[in-house]
Amino acid sequence: MPLVKTEITVEHNVVTPMRDGTLLRADVYLPDKVIPIGAMGATSGSGGFPTLVCRTPYDKSRERDAERYRGLASNGYAVVVQDKRGRWESDGLYRPMYGSQFDDAEDGYDTIEWAAVQPWSNGKIGTFGYSYPSWTQWMLAPLMPPHLVTMFAGGMGPKTTDWEMGGVFRPGRALQWLLGLIAPDTQKWLDDAQGPTTIEDYDAITRVANREKWLWFLPWSELPLEAVGGLRESFHDWLRNHHKDRFGFIGNFSKIDLPVHHRTGWYDRLVATTDMYNHMVDEAPTEHARANQRLFVGPYTHANEMNRVTGDMDFGPDAEIDWVELATPWFDYWLKGQQNGVMDGAPVNIFVMGANRWRLEETWPPARAVDTDFFLHSSGGANTPSGDGELSLEGSNPEGPDSYVYDPRDPVMSLYLANGQDGPFDQRMNAHRRDILVYQTAPLEQAIEVTGNPVLRLHAASDALDTDFTVKLIDVHPDGTAINLCYGFQRARFRNGLDEPTELMTPGEVYEFDLKLLPTSNLFKVGHRIRIDISSSDYPNHDRNHNTGADDWQDAELRPARQTVFHDATRPSRITLPVIEE
Template sequence: GLYHDDMEINIPGFWFATWYDVSISPNLALYNHVRANAKDASVRDNQYLVIAPTLHCAYKRAQENTIVGELSVGDARLNYDEQIYGWFDLWLKGDTNDFKSKTPKVQYYTMGSNQWNAADTWPPKESKLQTYYLHSGGTANSLYGDGSLSLNKPSTDEKPDTFTYDPMNPVPSYGGNVCCTGNAVRGGAFDQQGMETRNDILVYTTDVLEKGIEMTGFIESTLYLSSDVKDTDLTIKLIDVHPDGSAYNLDETIQRVRYREGYDQEVFMENGKVYKVDLTPMATSNFFKAGHRIRIEVSSSNFPRFARNLNTGGNNYDEKVGVVATNTIHHSATYPSNVKLPILQQ
């Protein structure tokens, strides 16, 4: 349901979330909000969280070989019944038991290493944001372009990347974080290589990792956009690229540009002017093994998971005809488009 920050949550909570659920980032943000802002200290101190590597509400369907979409994430089973019964016995029956002493505040599953981990907070205190910058020679379009992602800040003269977004030919949703869509979108992790042959997807990839990296926490992203339309969308998808080239999605996000300054006001673009756009945070826990690469895709649609922006500046829901947008992503010293990745410090 819809939650507002001024609503009081005044009971202890045992939260269950999944990496491929439609609302994973908002759920984690709300968990943190209650831990920080509940008026009663006993409520703040009795919030527990489990994050499983499955689809919406499917945490108890994990198996010895758990498949999410088309990717195996290993043995993701957990003693759910024991923990849930212990929780209810503690709070509903008033039993004195060992739930609090045995149960971490946060239990989360790290894909890639395929193991359960525990922390006192989300994200874990050891997780620190590192800024990765977008680079290219001006042709990051598709898997075959020259886009790259690195810790190096961009130079002053880097050429931007331009793509055409036609709302009559949007990028199709392929896997991802979904719920309750029937057969419209099949959720989970799928190899994105076929999707990445489209020229309306910009692809930015790190060099091959010499050693493994665990990414655990919220992912923040900032893009600098210019366009020839009043309004459009920006999308980002986070990808784990395997040594054989297969590219599995971890999370995805979108921002309607007219709401870049807040959802209480519409601010339209002027043709050619560059705008800073902060996208809604993503979240994951994934171990990128040595030999893998980290990738992001940037586009303007992910349909039908997200409604298409017809680029008109109108309501969209009562319109039939869209406008083709020419969208440009800038990445330079002046416009340093980037993603902040939560790297676990070992």
Template sequence: MSLSNQRGPFTVSHERDVIMTTRDGKRLLADIYRPAGVESAPVLVRRTPYGNRNNDLAEVFNEADFYASHGYLTVVQNTRGRFGSEGVWYPFVYEANDGYDAIEWAAHLPGSNGRVGTFGQSYGALVQYLAASQRPGHLITCIPVSAPLAAFENYWYQRGALELSWTLSYFLNMALDALGGTGDVDRLAQLETLTADPSVRFSPLKDEALRHMPLADWIGTFGAGAPFLADVLHHSADGAYWWAVDLRRQFHNIDVPMLHLGSWYDIANWDTPQYFNGLREQAMSERARENQAILMGPWAHLLPYSQPTSGGTGDIDFGPEAVTSLVAVQLAWFDHYLKNDGQDLPRTPVRIFVMGENRWRDERQWPLERTVFTDFYLHSAGSANTVDGDGTLTAEFPGPESSDRYQYDPENPVPTAGGRFVGGGVRNQDKNQARHDVLVYTTRTQDSPVELTGPIDAYLHVCTDGPDTDFVAVLCDVHPDGFVQNLAEGIVRGRFRDSFDDPQPMEPGAVYELHVPLGNVSHVVAVGHRIRLHVTSSNFPRWDRNTNTGEPIDKVTHIRVAEQTLFHDALRPSRLVLPIIPA
């Protein structure tokens, strides 16, 4: 159903460029959508750095119109330094205070009844958590959709590996916006030549651009369009710079009910359940702790999220139940808390889409209480390379076994094929699993369905011949027709094996047990299918290529080929831990 077909009973009037002044004197611009004839209405606030009349908000009947037509005074504000709002935009840094100010300002607008909720996706979701941590007095509830939690562990970086393609495409997109009114025609023209498809928002860059070294050169390429890239690259280990916007450190300061929306193929797959559980355990009041809910769908990082379809997640269709009106879900939540002064949850705390069966299911907690975390051990006779190798995956503990080896050449990285990132989703893994630098371990064919619902972890015993390298693990469902569906993936950068804020070089030849979290999933492996794990050392251009030298990522200009060994014997049992739900 289209958004316009879900129009409410009220006609909507618009006010443009309404000024709000922040506590430090910056004037931020907002558009206000008013339900006609409503003298006192609850307020919804969305804050965005992408322009309050751009993208989905450029539609004749957009999300803000939808809420206003259902009786909400709806405010859409451009964040500091963006699209006419004064000040300097720096990702995340000003959003806590500016968000507080926006909520309190909106609560006192003419026609407001003083009860405020917030909504928004991605960046627009993170700003909600940041504002809520300041406890604005008129904030009643929030619905963040796909929000990053800890930028070093899972946003600009993934556990120490730079999210190369996303970081560069994002900052390029923001630089084009920032430079558009400066008259810097030459730099704009140069930047526009770098994208693979200029017509696609956040398009990946061209391959030759993504391979450019050193990465520090991008600071000059973007120039004034994205000066903060220098800080992202300079802070290549966790620490105070990242902790300032790590919301895990603020859960105890949040005191409102929240509906956390996410999805299995989304960049925030790891983050969304952590927000839900973190606030369930640590939110300030008992009411806030008891009024947290989560919904996880089968989608990728949709732009926008308001009307998911059964597709849009790569090479798969998740069936009719995946076609969901998220605005209707959000409206019911807002009505409960803002119009009806709800005191208890209006829905079950956990609602998940079970892929494979392609249906929704309600639960009480995450992970599910009945989960049986089960070890599946990697086995081979020493030749697990490629899908034609002898790698297997079983519940049997290993005995004496030969190790598996491969060379990782950063000049010939394993190409990204789907996953959890903007533009990702499901892709057939068959070509990557035909490579000699990919180790493949597969179960027997399933004679009964196996449900995997929960967090997934791999523990790999490995060694390398240099001071640093990466190991990548990808969990797959092998269909009877040969299609290999990626379900989850993760990476560990060797120097961060023990600590994100105190990286240490690897000792060449030393054996380490590396923990590779693969995020969350809910998927039924059907009869006739097989479970597969593949292990390699790159996923490019999603993550930057580890050069195997141990040098700083922004300065390194040369690479070396690494000799990788994976052990799976009785003393070094490499394993995959799967969250199995009993039938």
């Protein structure tokens, strides 16, 4: 029986006390009345409603998010949306997610247990939220509040370094996030505000006056208070420790005995949500938890919205999904006991781009994927798409290397969404750049599906002490449209791993780099080409390497570097693609 939607009421700034006496505040959305359904059997006068909790740093009362909260409440849920500690209307000291000290586990626990005993709650609690509100869920989950039944999470990886890929600052999105969403509220920490104090003011000033000036400010350590508000000290700590995991999620999955719905997108910078799913499947403490994980991956960017059109691509009507309509059946099953089929079938649901269809899988990545090597070839002129770079199944031959000059004063500019998030864009806008090496197949005579994590094994040298290498996997359409699918990034000093001591390069020495690309699922159709672009910059998606060997966050010097890529019999550079064979 479907639930008849109802009008709702909203109580603003409801006080939620924490164990240390700090008062946090939440908006509470309540249905006026509910027609009993399924096993719920509860109305506003007979035991309260199942309750959903979201803890956010982004101003709980933002109208852009309220539609989702109202949608959940109209489906028969009490919805609690709380400003996390030190944010907006909540008291206390804000500790950012990139820091080393947090209150979020205890605050989350206390909020869950507070909500469970309110007269409008029936004591069955679920949590929800994407990105930072997903992080707050994973922070509290290991404490296992007694009334917490399930989570609906996404847009979050298990390590801080999944967020800041390769241990490197990502100013394009990071500055928009830090300066636009976080710093306006921390300007109040200063005796006199030095910059905008609301998100709306920041947007207006950025649009008309500042534009993107902070992207070109050097060094990052000297960003003025106008930009960072009261966050300067924590911002410097973040810059110093970009290569370290601060989240602490690894090792905690064995404590989380909960069913979890994991949602992400192929163009989500935090598509490492797939790793959260696998950690829970492998490490959760009970069979109940391990068997009741679900993964949902669509052609989406890092956002709550799931739209058919992202960037330059329309993925068709099957990609258009309403968030409330996706979340409600999950909560109906776990909190109301409805046998609605949401747990039927294989646990992994992925959208195969190119084919533009959904497909269920038993595992992520699909166990049947076959790792297939595509080797780089050229006659030394792979620069630009009109060069002689080739990609083929044929092994490397005795052939000369390719080279280019990477100048951090003139980086390859990122093609991404206006808010700094990833998306699919036609790469022909960068086709003129000679600091991009292009390797592509001939037009395909039969379709090839790539689903999983590609890996580039690159043999390369530089005349710098430190530098970067980037790779993009691209689907080239018959008309020349070149759509990016996923990418990888490697800072040379971290080539031995982020947990190992940094090691600068010896100029001229050839090194083997493994660049793990973000996961994808794409059908390269007949007549299309498989292509990879190799360069040393993707700015401002990743910070520029200054090529000096110094700490880039406190170094203002910029030096060009000559890069050489080898693809001969003894140094066979290649990309390994996970191919799904029919």
